[in-house]
Amino acid sequence: MxxxxxxxxxxxxxxxxxxxxxxxxxxxxxxxxxxxxxxxxxxxxxxxxxxxxxxxxxxxxxxxxxxxxxxxxxxxxxxxxxxxxxxxxxxxxxxxxxxxxxxxxxxxxxxxxxxxxxxxxxxxxxxxxxxxxxxxxxxxxxxxxxxxxxxxxxxxxxxxxxxxxxxxxxxxxxxxxxxxxxxxxxxxxxxxxxxxxxxxxxxxxxxxxxxxxxxxxxxxxxxxxxxxMGINDRVQLAAASAAMRRRINNALMRAGVTLVDPETTYIEPQVEVGTDTLIHPGVHLRGATRIGGGCTIEPGVMVNDCAVGERVHLKAGSVLEGSEVGDECAIGPMAHLRPGTVLAGNNKLGNFVETKKAFIGRGSQASHLTYIGDAEVGTGVNIGCGTITCNYDGVNKHKTVIEDDVFVGSDTQFVAPVKIGRGSLIGAGSTITKDVPPDSLALSRCEQKIIEGWAAKKRKSREKK
CATH class of the missing domain: 3.90.550.10 (Spore Coat Polysaccharide Biosynthesis Protein SpsA; Chain A)
Incomplete structure (x- = not known):
């Protein structure tokens, strides 16, 4: 029987x-x-x-x-x-x-x-x-x-x-x-x-x-x-944790995953990892995370309850929570994908980029120092350094929509709710508070003024004191 x-x-x-x-x-x-x-x-x-x-x-x-x-x-x-x-x-x-x-x-x-x-x-x-x-x-x-x-x-x-x-x-x-x-x-x-x-x-x-x-x-x-092994104290708890970690990691390596240093790689039992993925030391993969094949995960990455596609590069120190990452994305270093983030694929989110409840269309990128929250970003969008979606008014969260093929200059703030039409260009240093029609240029800079000789006069006045 x-x-x-x-x-x-x-x-x-x-x-x-x-x-x-x-x-x-x-x-x-x-x-x-x-x-x-x-x-x-x-x-x-x-x-x-x-x-x-x-x-x-x-x-x-x-x-x-x-x-x-x-x-x-x-x-x-x-x-x-x-x-x-x-x-x-x-x-x-x-x-x-x-x-x-x-x-x-x-x-x-x-x-x-x-x-x-x-x-x-x-x-x-x-x-x-x-x-x-x-x-x-x-x-x-x-x-x-x-x-x-x-x-x-x-x-x-x-x-x-x-x-x-x-x-x-x-x-x-x-x-x-x-x-x-x-x-x-x-x-x-x-x-x-x-x-x-x-x-x-x-x-x-x-x-x-x-x-x-x-x-x-x-x-x-x-x-x-x-x-x-029974667990009665924290010494035995640590020993059992190490044993479970070895068991999980050995099974993954036998299934075609490369762990550079299994002793310092922390993968929970429910995690799935595809073949030919390379995992460096200090990585934590938690919860119901799924990692596709052919990925590279650099040291110090933490992934919790995420679905990560094929051939994704997660760079050092990045943190991903409750997110979906499409194929052939590059994340980090030191990026933070918070819950509700969806990357359609072939995206780049670089150094110190943070996202939350954001859908980012295929091929769009934000290379550094950017916050994208409560947002819908189309395909082929370039988001410049220092861009912020200002999604919170102190009481409610509001949405920013950026349509396909928009170019966003550095140091831009989108004060939501706001919609940026397809093919538009946002000038660097702008604060956008109104919807922008398709194929438009939007600027909100103050006029630049130059007072020649002002700095020299200021220095002379200080020297007399």
């Missing part, structure tokens, strides 16, 4: 306070590659076809619900923090009618791969087990529960604080990830006590409880211990 044909549910434990994070933010909302860490197991559950998927919340429950609400999960609340076994029991009402395989995930274990969980589920089914625990071996297993075996048989899982010296020497550890038979797991959980160092209901005690009624308990080792 294929995995997507099995009847599966998932519970994701995300109720802990995470005191070692020393943070007001719930631990499971701390970001890994730009996403709350609990989002990774929640999405894995969805990809595997788990229905329902239940997220157990506790500390900071309202914030966790808000962030994870769109991940197609149900929520259960753990009021008192009485251990992992108690947390799973809190999810029982949402799973009362469920019979099948229950996958237990942890909101602070974000690096698990789909392939590993598919192996776990397949092994659990072929063994006919009531409980299958995902394990791994660590060189330094301190702090983790140890797997106690008799040959291939799992006898029990012992927590660090309850382990003997011999048990602490074991290197195979419990990852906290399980496949259970449901509703069996809830039946045995109710028989588990909390006679242990923590005074909590240990989920690990389900192993002994299952064996006591003659049910089979299995363990499957994850090939890569890094997948089982």
């Amino acid at each position: 294929k995995i997507n044909e099995r009847k599966m549910a998932a519970v994701i434990l995300a109720a802990g306070r995470g005191t070692r994070m020393k943070s007001e933010r719930p631990k499971v909302l701390h970001p890994i590659a730009g996403l709350p860490m609990a989002m990774f197991p929640a999405r894995l559950a969805r990809e595997l076809g788990c229905d329902p998927a239940v997220l157990v919340v506790g500390h900071g429950a309202a914030a966790v619900r808000q962030k994870l609400a769109e991940e197609c999960v149900l929520f259960a609340h753990q009021e008192d923090q009485l251990g992992t076994g108690h947390a799973l029991l809190c999810a029982e009402p949402q799973l009362r009618d469920f019979t099948g395989t229950l996958l237990l995930l942890c909101g602070d274990v974000p690096l698990l791969s789909r392939e590993t969980l598919e192996r776990l589920l397949a092994y659990h089914e072929t063994q006919g087990a009531a409980v299958t625990v995902l394990t791994t071996e660590l060189i330094d297993p301190h702090g983790y529960g140890r797997i106690v075996r008799d040959g291939e048989e799992v006898l029990r899982i012992v927590e660090e604080k309850d382990a003997s010296l011999k048990e602490k020497a074991l290197r195979e550890i419990n990852t906290g990830i399980y496949a259970f038979e449901a509703p069996f797991v809830f039946e045995v959980l109710r028989t588990v006590g909390r006679d242990n160092a923590q005074g909590e209901y240990y989920l690990t005690d389900v192993v002994a409880a299952a064996r006591s009624v003659g049910r089979k308990v299995c363990a499957l080792a994850a090939a890569d211990p890094e997948e089982a």
